[in-house]
Amino acid sequence: MAGMSSDALPLPPLYLRLADRLAAAIRSGALARGDRLPSVRQCARDETVSIATVLQAYRHLEDARLIEARPKSGYFVATALPPALQEPDTSAPPADSLQVDVASLTERVMQMATDPDVLSFGAACPAAEFFDEERLRRALAQATRRHRALLCQYPIVNGSEATRRAIARRALPWGCALDPNNIVLTNGATDAIGLCLQAVTRPGDIVALESPTSFGFLQVLEALHLRALEIPTHPRHGLSIDALALALQTQPVRALLSVPTLSNPLGATMPLAERRRLAQLLAEHQVPMVEDAIYNDWAERDEHRRAVRSFDQEGLVMLCGSFSKTVAPGLRVGWVDAGRFTPALRRLKTALFGGHTTVAELAMADLLQQPGFEPQLRRMRQDIARRVDDARSLIAESFPRGTRVTDPPGGIMLWLELPSAVDSLALFKACLDERICIAPGTMFSATDRYRHCIRLSVGGRWDEAQRQALRRIGAIAEAMLARGTLRLAA
Ligand SMILES: Cc1ncc(COP(=O)(O)O)c(C=O)c1O
Structure with a gap:
């Protein structure tokens, strides 16, 4: 068969083990924001590994936005670390199979997601600039x-x-x-x-x-x-x-x-x-x-x-x-x-x-x-990672308290679990009134689950208007929650 399986699972490569140790030190605060990392040569000596291994480990941490290279100065712990937000729970769909009926909502979202007059977080497609x-x-x-x-x-x-x-x-x-x-x-x-x-x-x-x-x-x-x-x-x-x-x-x-x-x-x-x-x-x-x-x-x-x-x-x-x-x-x-x-x-x-x-x-x-393809992929991964961090920071600032967000190790999509009183279909409609498109959670299941969830794709254009639109989605959700709370109290 085409697989190349072996019995024992391979240990992660040396560079990854080194990167993981450094990442743990950064996350625990042992290495603080802005701290200078040992030079590549010094780290190779300390860890008794090759310079190539250290370079690969540093490059990996750079891609993960945990460290940054400063020209002629070396490597430093990133000054803006990705925000710590709570992640959603494991999903709990029903145990039975279901017939699927998602076409009409999906068509509507896809149509809006590609409308040039709409600020779109709907489509899982990178913008042409990528x-x-x-x-x-x-x-x-x-x-x-x-x-x-x-x-x-x-x-x-x-x-x-x-x-x-x-x-x-x-x-x-x-x-x-x-x-x-x-x-x-x-x-x-x-x-x-x-x-x-x-x-x-x-x-x-x-x-x-x-x-x-x-x-x-x-x-x-x-x-x-x-x-x-x-x-x-x-x-x-x-x-x-x-x-x-x-x-x-x-x-x-x-x-x-x-x-x-x-x-x-x-x-x-x-x-x-x-x-x-x-x-x-x-x-x-x-x-x-x-x-x-x-x-x-x-x-x-x-x-x-x-x-x-x-x-x-x-x-x-x-x-x-x-x-x-x-x-x-x-x-x-x-x-x-x-x-x-x-x-x-x-x-x-x-x-x-x-x-x-x-x-x-x-x-x-x-x-x-073409030799340029791999470097282009790497640039793409880095640009996307920066956007995802930016979007997560904006979400942390402007979405209702209790919102949970994924932190994917790559890719342009974020899945948000909002407080359960938020109806993502109503949020979708309210956002569309302001020419903003999101993907409501119910599109992603044949069940009626995920009503309080949304998917946001950050692969489209990324400028101040788009960032403002993201803040606005949070504000609309917040207003919906406040209205719901008022209704309950009345
Ligand atoms: C998981 C997954 N598979 C497949 C596709 C569609 O791929 P293609 O454009 O190659 O048909 C998408 C598009 O968003 C996707 O998210």
């Missing part, structure tokens, strides 16, 4: 020039070989040695997920997934007439494997659909040991999993990129991804390696979609292999 538009245009123009003839031919169903090879190379650090011949290119991750589910389920079947979950997943389930079984999910560690084990014992679950790295909307990231346990559990019950790795490249820690698929010995894990969040959503290049279900998935894809635009796929292959 993408290197010039590099994109050049790659597309070059692919069209070089492969002009391809525009007049039907494309092959699996997609361009160069792109499949580039994807297989990118999956190596995730612990996966994928065979490019088994990779199938798709129209974004959404199509890959839809095809995987169709390959292993029939209408009426039960699919287990995180709770809260991506409304895109709920839409796919609704379109395929599948039932959603929502599994309790921890805001930092993701899907509860214990709860999933119980569900597999008691219900005829046909598939699991999960985002182990930076789930949507929680931004939860499953620990490595749990990923291994999950693969074992799936093997025990012979249940296929659709692993959506769309956010793996946004993870701040390398170990968070290790796929569940890398522990899979049975070909049960269908690994999907796309470049909508890191290269360009408009190119619509996604992919899947469906393990033992590859023949079924290929048949479905041939019948339903055929191939895609080969020049777009070749432009993607070129972009993925």
Whole structure:
């Protein structure tokens, strides 16, 4: 199989252990804001590690916004540490599966989220400024020039070989040695997920997934007439494997659909040991999993990129991804390696979609292999992290007391649990009156849960107007609470 599993879980690399020790010293206050860290050379001597290891550890802490490099002066503990806010509780969805009906609210939010006259926190998409538009245009123009003839031919169903090879190379650090011949290119991750589910389920079947979950997943389930079984999910560690084990014992679950790295909307990231346990559990019950790795490249820690698929010995894990969040959503290049279900998935894809635009796929292959891509990803992660910190500080200042917020290790989404008297649908409507768009919590579940929750995406434009709009959302929620309290008192 394509996984590269080994029996013992590897110790985190040396640089990460050093970074974790320093992070703990910063969080405990042993190293205070603005303190100077030992020079790289000194730290290497003290810790008896190489200079490269210290540099990697410092870079990791820099990405996590805990330290900052000052030109010609060295490394210092960041002066503005991310605010400490309480995180939401583990979710507690009902134990039964449900038919899904989320389409109308979702359509409304998506429509408003892309309206240029609206200050939007609705869409989980980075703004155009995050993408290197010039590099994109050049790659597309070059692919069209070089492969002009391809525009007049039907494309092959699996997609361009160069792109499949580039994807297989990118999956190596995730612990996966994928065979490019088994990779199938798709129209974004959404199509890959839809095809995987169709390959292993029939209408009426039960699919287990995180709770809260991506409304895109709920839409796919609704379109395929599948039932959603929502599994309790921890805001930092993701899907509860214990709860999933119980569900597999008691219900005829046909598939699991999960985002182990930076789930949507929680931004939860499953620990490595749990990923291994999950693969074992799936093997025990012979249940296929659709692993959506769309956010793996946004993870701040390398170990968070290790796929569940890398522990899979049975070909049960269908690994999907796309470049909508890191290269360009408009190119619509996604992919899947469906393990033992590859023949079924290929048949479905041939019948339903055929191939895609080969020049777009070749432009993607070129972009993925350019030396500038990794530095661009790193810059993107840093810019996003700064915004998330800024947004969390604004939330701490201006949202009602008792608001809980996630602190995702990467990604552009924040999940807020407001005091239970706040109705997120009423908040959504009140915000829209002021041309501000948020995503109400009920969009992220087939149940009627999360009425007091909202998802805020900070990937759109980020300027004073947007920051002001964020404060305003808090003020509107506060006013709603005050009105509710007055009504109760009357
Ligand atoms: C978890 C997850 N999977 C898939 C998608 C959609 O990906 P694509 O644009 O590649 O279809 C999204 C988009 O927000 C997402 O959050």
